[in-house]
Each structure stands twice: as C-alpha cells, then as structure tokens.
Amino acid sequence: MSSSANPLREGLTMRPQPKPCTVVIFGATGDLTMRKLLPALYNLAADGDLPPSTAIVGFARREKTDDVFRQEMETAVRKFSRQTVRDELWNSFVQGISYHQSEFTDDDGYRRLAERLDQIDAERGTGGRRLFYLSVAPAQFGEIVERLKKYNLHVGKDGGWARVIVEKPFGTNLPTAEALNNEIAGTFPESAVYRIDHFLGKETAQNIMVLRFANAIFEPIWNNRYIDHVQITAGETLGVENRAGYYETSGALRDMIQNHLIQLMTLTAMEPPTSLHADAVRDEKVKVLRALRRMNSPAEVTANVIRGQYAAGAIMGKEVPAYRNDANVNPQSMTETYVGMRIFVDNWRWAGVPFYVRSGKRLPKSGAEIAVQFKRAPSVLFNQGGGDSSNNLVIRIQPDEGISMRMQAKLPGGALRIEPVKMDFQYGASFGRPSPEAYERLILDAMGGDATLFARRDEVEEAWKFVDPILDAWHGPAADQPPLTFYPAGSPGPVEADQLLAADGREWRRI
Amino acid sequence: MSTATITPAFFGDGIPAEIGKIDKELKKLWQEQSTVATRASRLNLVVYSAADSSIRANTAIMRELTRDHAGRVILVAARAKSPENRLRAWVNAHCHLTKAGAKQTCSEQIAFLMEGTSANTRLVSSLVFSHLDSDLPLYLWWQGELPAEFDERLLGATERLIFDSSTWANPKAQFELVRAIAARPDLDAIPGDLNWTRCSTLRLSFAQFFDVPSARAALDKVDRLDLEHSSQGRTTAVLLLGWFADALKWGAPEPSGTSGQEFVCQREGGTPVRVVLARKSGAFISRVTLRSSEGSVFTLTRSADSDLYTTQSFVAGADSVEQSFQADSHEPSHLLSEELSRGGARRAYLRALEKVSGILG
Numbered sequence: 001m002s003s004s005a006n007p008l009r010e011g012l013t014m015r016p017q018p019k020p021c022t023v024v025i026f027g028a029t030g031d032l033t034m035r036k037l038l039p040a041l042y043n044l045a046a047d048g049d050l051p052p053s054t055a056i057v058g059f060a061r062r063e064k065t066d067d068v069f070r071q072e073m074e075t076a077v078r079k080f081s082r083q084t085v086r087d088e089l090w091n092s093f094v095q096g097i098s099y100h101q102s103e104f105t106d107d108d109g110y111r112r113l114a115e116r117l118d119q120i121d122a123e124r125g126t127g128g129r130r131l132f133y134l135s136v137a138p139a140q141f142g143e144i145v146e147r148l149k150k151y152n153l154h155v156g157k158d159g160g161w162a163r164v165i166v167e168k169p170f171g172t173n174l175p176t177a178e179a180l181n182n183e184i185a186g187t188f189p190e191s192a193v194y195r196i197d198h199f200l201g202k203e204t205a206q207n208i209m210v211l212r213f214a215n216a217i218f219e220p221i222w223n224n225r226y227i228d229h230v231q232i233t234a235g236e237t238l239g240v241e242n243r244a245g246y247y248e249t250s251g252a253l254r255d256m257i258q259n260h261l262i263q264l265m266t267l268t269a270m271e272p273p274t275s276l277h278a279d280a281v282r283d284e285k286v287k288v289l290r291a292l293r294r295m296n297s298p299a300e301v302t303a304n305v306i307r308g309q310y311a312a313g314a315i316m317g318k319e320v321p322a323y324r325n326d327a328n329v330n331p332q333s334m335t336e337t338y339v340g341m342r343i344f345v346d347n348w349r350w351a352g353v354p355f356y357v358r359s360g361k362r363l364p365k366s367g368a369e370i371a372v373q374f375k376r377a378p379s380v381l382f383n384q385g386g387g388d389s390s391n392n393l394v395i396r397i398q399p400d401e402g403i404s405m406r407m408q409a410k411l412p413g414g415a416l417r418i419e420p421v422k423m424d425f426q427y428g429a430s431f432g433r434p435s436p437e438a439y440e441r442l443i444l445d446a447m448g449g450d451a452t453l454f455a456r457r458d459e460v461e462e463a464w465k466f467v468d469p470i471l472d473a474w475h476g477p478a479a480d481q482p483p484l485t486f487y488p489a490g491s492p493g494p495v496e497a498d499q500l501l502a503a504d505g506r507e508w509r510r511i
Numbered sequence: 512m513s514t515a516t517i518t519p520a521f522f523g524d525g526i527p528a529e530i531g532k533i534d535k536e537l538k539k540l541w542q543e544q545s546t547v548a549t550r551a552s553r554l555n556l557v558v559y560s561a562a563d564s565s566i567r568a569n570t571a572i573m574r575e576l577t578r579d580h581a582g583r584v585i586l587v588a589a590r591a592k593s594p595e596n597r598l599r600a601w602v603n604a605h606c607h608l609t610k611a612g613a614k615q616t617c618s619e620q621i622a623f624l625m626e627g628t629s630a631n632t633r634l635v636s637s638l639v640f641s642h643l644d645s646d647l648p649l650y651l652w653w654q655g656e657l658p659a660e661f662d663e664r665l666l667g668a669t670e671r672l673i674f675d676s677s678t679w680a681n682p683k684a685q686f687e688l689v690r691a692i693a694a695r696p697d698l699d700a701i702p703g704d705l706n707w708t709r710c711s712t713l714r715l716s717f718a719q720f721f722d723v724p725s726a727r728a729a730l731d732k733v734d735r736l737d738l739e740h741s742s743q744g745r746t747t748a749v750l751l752l753g754w755f756a757d758a759l760k761w762g763a764p765e766p767s768g769t770s771g772q773e774f775v776c777q778r779e780g781g782t783p784v785r786v787v788l789a790r791k792s793g794a795f796i797s798r799v800t801l802r803s804s805e806g807s808v809f810t811l812t813r814s815a816d817s818d819l820y821t822t823q824s825f826v827a828g829a830d831s832v833e834q835s836f837q838a839d840s841h842e843p844s845h846l847l848s849e850e851l852s853r854g855g856a857r858r859a860y861l862r863a864l865e866k867v868s869g870i871l872g
C-alpha cells in the first residue's frame with residue numbers, strides 16, 4: 001500500500017466519479033453561475049456523484065466575504081436547483097465554497113489565488129487538480145488565461161492537472177474564433193480546453209450515437225440510398241427577453257445554428273468512430289464539418305438560407321410585439337431571429353441528401369428535434385394512392401426526450417386502408433428517473449477528463465468556415481444582400497422558408 | 512403519481528385471472544382504461560416469496576419501483592401450509608404520470624399464488640416462462656432463503672439474481688450457494704445482494720475520507736476497525752469487514768476470543784488489525800470507526816431515525832472535519848431500484864465475500 005491512490009475507491013461504484021478538484025469560477029456573481037453552475041454542482045453533490053472534498057472558489061470583482069457569497073449561492077441554489085435543497089447536505093456542501101475577490105486584470109489577485117489553491121489542496125485533498133470555469137465575456141478570456149499562466153496555475157500541481165472550461169460564443173466569426181483559440185492555446189494545451197455546448201450534455205443528444213451504433217438495424221439504412229432528407233429544428237416561443245444586447249450582435253445563426261444545431265448535425269451525419277475516445281469521436285465530427293458544402297456567393301446564400309425576423313403576432317392567446325419593438329432592440333434592426341437553411345454534406349454517405357436546419361424565436365412551440373425522413377416505398381401494391389407513405393425517425397432532444405418512428409399499418413376492417421402509426425420511446429416512460437441537467441453531466445465530464453461532449457478547436461473553426469460566407473453575404477453590399485423576411489410571432493416561420501422546401505418537393509415538419 | 516387519473520381497476524390486489532387466460536385478462540385491463548396510457552417495459556422482474564401476505568407487500572413495493580423501472584412484473588407467492596391445493600392468479604398494472612407531463616405509463620403485473628402441493632419451487636419456471644415479456648432481460652428477486660437446488664432453466668435465463676442476505680437464517684450455507692452460482696461459467700446470473708446495496712453510499716462516504724493525502728497516509732497504519740450493527744445488520748457488517756479487508760489488502764479475518772464478534776486481520780507486513788463488531792439497536796449499520804496507530808480516527812455514524820450519514824475525521828496534526836451525506840435507504844423499493852440501476856459483475860462484492868467466507872457462520 002505504498003501507492004498514494006485511495007484503495008477504498010477501487011471498484012466502489014459503476015458511476016465514474018472523478019477525483020476531487022478545485023473548481024474556480026470566473027464571473028462567479030453572474031447569472032450563469034447562479035442559475036446553472038452552482039445548482040449543477042449541488043445536485044451532483046446531493047446525488048453522490050461529486051467527490052465530497054471538491055472545493056469551489058468563486059472569482060469575481062465585487063467586494064464580498066465568503067459568508068455573503070455562500071448566502072447568495074444558497075439563495076440561488078434553492079431557487080434554481082432541480083431538487084429540493086436539504087439543510088444538512090447544503091451545510092456539508094457549502095464548506096467547500098469560498099469567494100476570491102479580484103479584478104480579472106489584477107496580478108496580485110492571481111498570486112493570492114495560487115496561494116489559496118495550494119491551501120485548499122492541503123486541507124481538502126484536491127491534489128493539485130484545478131478546473132477553471134470562464135463564465136465571462138470572451139473578451140476577458142485572454143486576460144484571465146494569460147495571468148493563470150503567469151502564476152503557474154495553468155498546470156496541475158503535485159501530479160494534478162489544470163483544465164479550462166469556456167462558454168460560448170466561441171468568437172463571432174472565424175478570425176475572432178481563431179484569435180480566441182490562440183489566446184487560450186497560449187496557456188492551455190488543446191487537451192485541457194473544454195468548450196461547453198450544453199446541447200451536447202442533453203441525454204438525447206448523447207443517445208444519437210447509441211441509437212446509431214448500438215443498434216444494428218439503423219446503420220445499414222443510414223445513408224442516401226434510404227434517407228430522403230433530414231430536418232433539424234430548434235424553436236422557442238420566447239423572444240429575446242432580456243438578452244437583446246447580446247442578441248442584437250449575435251442573431252439566430254451565431255446563437256443557435258453555428259454551434260448547437262451544427263453539433264447535432266455532425267452527430268447525425270458522422271461515420272462510426274473507431275472508439276469512444278474523445279478525439280476519435282471528434283475526428284469524425286470534424287470530417288462532417290469539412291464536407292459541408294460551402295456557399296460561396298450571395299446568390300448561393302439566397303438560394304439556400306432564409307433569414308427572418310418576427311413581427312408582431314400572438315402566442316398562446318397573448319399578443320406579443322415585433323422584435324424591433326422589444327426593449328433594447330434597434331427599431332431598424334436587421335438581426336435575424338429565424339434561420340431556415342438547406343445544407344449538403346458532400347461525402348459518399350450523404351450525397352444528394354439535404355439537411356434542412358431551422359431555428360427561430362417566437363415560434364408556436366418550444367422544442368428541439370432531429371427528424372430523419374426515409375424514402376418512400378415503391379409505388380406498387382400499397383402506395384399507389386398518393387399521400388405520404390414514408391417512414392420517419394424522430395429524435396426529440398427537448399422537451400419530452402425520446403425517439404419515435406412512423407410506419408404504415410392497415411386500418412382494421414375489410415377495406416384496404418393504410419394509415420400511419422407511431423412507435424414511441426419516451427425517456428420519461430421507460431426510465432422514470434429524471435435525467436441530470438446538461439451542465440451536471442458536462443462539469444462532471446470535465447472533472448473526469450472526458451472531452452467527448454465538448455467542442456474541439458478545429459470543430460469550432462470548421463463550423464465558422466461554413467457559417468462565415470453566410471454572414472458575409474448578409475453584411476455585404478446592400479445590393480447583393482439576401483433579403484430579411486418577416487414572420488408573425490406565433491407562426492412557424494417565414495413563408496419563404498416553406499418555399500425553400502417546397503421547391504424541393506418537401507415541407508417542414510409541423511412544429 | 513396522480514391517483515385521480517388512474518382507473519380503479521388498476522389498484523388493489525388486481526383482477527382475478529384464470530390461469531391460461533392471463534394475456535386475455537391483461538388485454539381487457541387495457542381496454543377498460545378510461546384514460547390514455549402507455550405500456551412501458553424494459554425488463555422482466557420476477558419476485559418469488561414464501562412469506563405470508565407477500566403479494567400485497569410486494570405489490571406495494573412494485574408500485575413504487577415501477578416509477579423508475581418500467582417492466583413486466585411477475586409475483587410468485589408460495590403458501591405450502593395452505594390446506595388448499597390450488598394455483599390462482601391476478602393481473603394488475605402500476606400506472607404513473609411521466610415527469611414530462613400528463614402522460615401515464617403503466618407496467619403490467621401478474622401475481623400467482625401457489626398453495627398446498629402446488630407451492631413447489633420447481634413449478635415457478637413454468638409460470639414464469641409462460642408470461643415473460645419477450646426479448647427483455649429477466650431479473651429474479653428471490654426473497655428469503657435461496658433453494659439448495661435452483662430450477663436450472665430459470666437460473667439459466669436469469670441475468671441478475673437478487674436477494675437480501677440480511678434475511679438469511681443460515682448465511683454461511685447461503686453465501687456458499689451464491690459463490691457457487693457466481694463461479695459457474697455457464698450462467699450469466701450476476702448476484703445482486705440488497706444487503707450490499709444497502710451500504711453502497713456508506714462505502715462511498717467512508718472512502719472519501721482518504722482522498723486527502725494526510726488521511727490516506729493513515730490508512731497504512733490502521734490498527735482497529737469497529738462496526739456497530741443492528742441485530743438484522745450483522746451480515747451487512749461482515750460484508751463491510753470483507754470490503755475493508757479486500758481493499759486494504761488485509762488477510763482474512765480470524766476469530767479472536769469466543770464472542771464471535773471480535774476478529775483479527777493481518778495487514779501487509781504482519782501488523783494486526785483488531786476488528787470489533789458490536790450489536791446496537793438502530794440502523795443496520797449505525798457506526799463505523801477506523802483508527803490508526805498514530806492517533807487518526809475516522810468515524811461514520813447514522814442515528815436510528817436519520818436518513819443522513821455524518822462523517823468525522825481526526826487526522827493527527829490536522830483540524831477535525833465533519834460532513835453529512837444522504838444515507839442509504841432501507842426501503843425495499845429504493846434498494847431494489849438502486850440495485851436495478853447498477854451494472855457490473857459485482858467483483859468487489861464477490862471479493863469481499865471471499866475474504867469473510869471463514870467467519871460467515
């Protein structure tokens with residue numbers, strides 16, 4: 001027993017529990033910390049998935065004591081946690097929370113942080129393992145990581161490790177993404193960088209690979225011989241709410257398509273990876289991104305991408321204003337709140353199969369799904385009367401996570417009448433336990449060193465290479481600009497988006 | 512679960528069903544449903560019991576369990592002392608609202624009562640195999656003592672053999688049966704001892720002490736282990752001793768004295784570790800204390816009416832640390848749910864069992 005490993009942990013649980021570490025949250029007084037990060041950490045602790053000696057250090061500019069910070073976090077966790085907070089468990093959990101006041105650009109703050117982390121290692125057994133969570137604006141990434149390096153916090157201590165989690169947006173285009181990545185790469189190796197995309201932490205997104213590669217029946221038909229097209233949708237009934245400042249500079253393409261929906265698309269379209277190792281999976285995703293057909297002119301963008309903005313309308317019986325009339329939105333704003341687009345993956349498997357991707361605000365329903373539409377059976381025997389006789393497989397990402405398959409069945413009775421029926425698998429029905437929140441899974445993965453569900457640098461940059469020409473067209477010379485279309489709030493999107501699919505003889509699934 | 516959305520037929524002991532027409536009765540049950548419900552199933556769970564009133568008790572457990580684990584439940588109750596020689600059956604369903612909304616999902620339950628000469632364990636498989644949900648794994652929860660001779664067909668089809676060693680009158684012989692079953696290469700039945708599940712969080716909570724380097728160093732100098740257990744928790748304590756001995760590479764415990772509660776294990780290098788088991792009223796395991804020769808003490812306690820563990824450590828030269836954790840549940844439905852949620856071949860359990868095989872009597 002000369003090893004320093006804890007022998008009592010061996011074989012203890014099938015759930016992979018990472019080694020204890022210190023989580024340092026930059027921007028600890030921000031909304032994300034209170035709504036998502038601390039509740040996620042508490043839930044992990046309450047479920048026994050977080051090593052109890054894990055320490056949390058909130059790093060932010062405002063002056064406050066440990067006790068005040070802990071009280072604020074308690075209020076937030078009690079409000080936003082998915083499970084009821086128990087006093088006894090909170091009292092244990094809170095012992096590991098402390099606050100570190102410093103400007104992000106104050107060298108002395110980092111020197112003191114280094115001392116504090118050493119002290120925590122000695123007291124709590126966090127073993128020189130540090131997870132830095134940058135819950136700050138991208139403009140601050142550089143100044144933070146640079147100082148982490150200056151005070152030698154970018155490497156683990158005493159055999160530990162140092163990792164950094166960064167939140168989207170990962171740039172606003174390819175040059176800014178490259179600049180951000182370069183700043184981070186100047187301090188942390190790529191293997192220590194975890195770019196979080198919370199869509200990938202959702203149970204159903206993780207299940208895409210299981211569905212495809214753990215079931216022998218799907219992969220043989222997962223190609224252009226059998227699949228007619230794929231639709232990927234993420235819609236929400238909400239408008240921009242209090243995010244107008246961010247959204248005005250972002251828009252739906254940057255906010256949803258470039259990251260979340262293209263990530264879902266890569267999982268749907270990728271080849272089987274050679275292993276479940278993070279890089280094996282991400283290599284395959286990158287190959288899909290490289291195969292996306294680029295739109296090289298405003299005319300190609302106009303032909304394949306519809307951008308829309310919601311006008312006044314009504315949702316669930318309530319009238320809502322137009323985007324341009326929302327608080328803090330420019331009354332002449334050209335920001336898109338809807339994008340519907342046709343994407344081709346130019347490889348052997350997907351040649352000729354369009355991926356229709358759309359995302360919008362103020363749509364009639366909120367939800368995200370991937371719908372794989374199979375080709376029709378030959379029009380002999382049963383399918384001569386027209387109608388949609390094709391099969392589809394729908395993977396529901398949120399809400400009501402599950403998978404359903406539509407097929408044809410004979411209506412009982414003497415007449416030969418065929419009707420579509422649906423086979424439905426719901427997570428909530430077959431697995432009663434609620435799925436952990438995406439942030440819980442992702443933080444735990446980062447602590448455990450599993451980057452599979454995080455975006456790698458080349459993934460992010462390849463996605464920008466695909467998206468940038470679209471942005472260039474939208475922001476190019478006015479004469480060439482593809483038009484901004486308008487749709488009433490509460491409608492499924494602009495009619496032009498419907499026409500995009502109608503021109504291909506297809507239609508959007510009803511949201 | 513909202514009872515208001517569930518039809519009365521789906522409650523109580525179930526609807527009597529004629530043997531041989533059970534599928535028909537199940538179908539009728541669905542047709543009588545006045546609300547929309549989805550049948551959900553991802554496993555077959557067969558529960559065998561020879562205890563009185565087991566159908567009612569197990570129905571209550573299944574009602575809770577099926578919230579988390581939808582499946583086809585087959586309850587088999589044997590009442591050998593009944594003056595009647597007969598076989599009766601009931602069908603039932605456990606319906607719950609899904610977390611996502613108002614949709615109900617239902618798990619089917621079939622209950623058999625074997626009485627008199629019909630209460631023969633050899634007949635169990637004939638009932639089970641006629642009513643399994645095809646293509647789904649079979650988990651068998653055998654309540655009470657395991658039979659010396661299992662029905663081979665039933666055992667061969669079982670993917671998890673669940674039992675609770677805390678209920679056994681003769682643990683030594685029973686554990687030998689478990690080890691024999693686990694050692695058979697022709698069987699896939701993984702042993703699932705609810706008595707081991709009962710202390711899974713306890714082991715995790717205790718292990719966390721030693722993530723801290725100073726505490727980890729004390730593990731190499733342990734010279735005493737105390738385990739306080741209830742009268743029902745003796746095998747739980749013995750299994751925990753096996754876990755410590757295996758993980759810390761101690762030799763097998765040897766009895767010390769005549770009380771049957773004191774043992775000595777040899778650490779690597781030959782230093783003895785004194786082990787004392789003590790019976791106390793309260794939780795299955797109410798206190799675990801590990802002491803080292805240089806004065807470090809690690810204690811986990813659970814009071815009788817608490818659902819929390821409290822851990823406290825005194826490491827020489829460091830401050831005392833106290834923490835609380837959600838304790839293992841002793842509710843049968845929770846234990847079973849936890850057991851069904853776990854995968855793996857139970858190697859740590861089998862190694863612990865082997866370590867204490869000499870003192871199980």
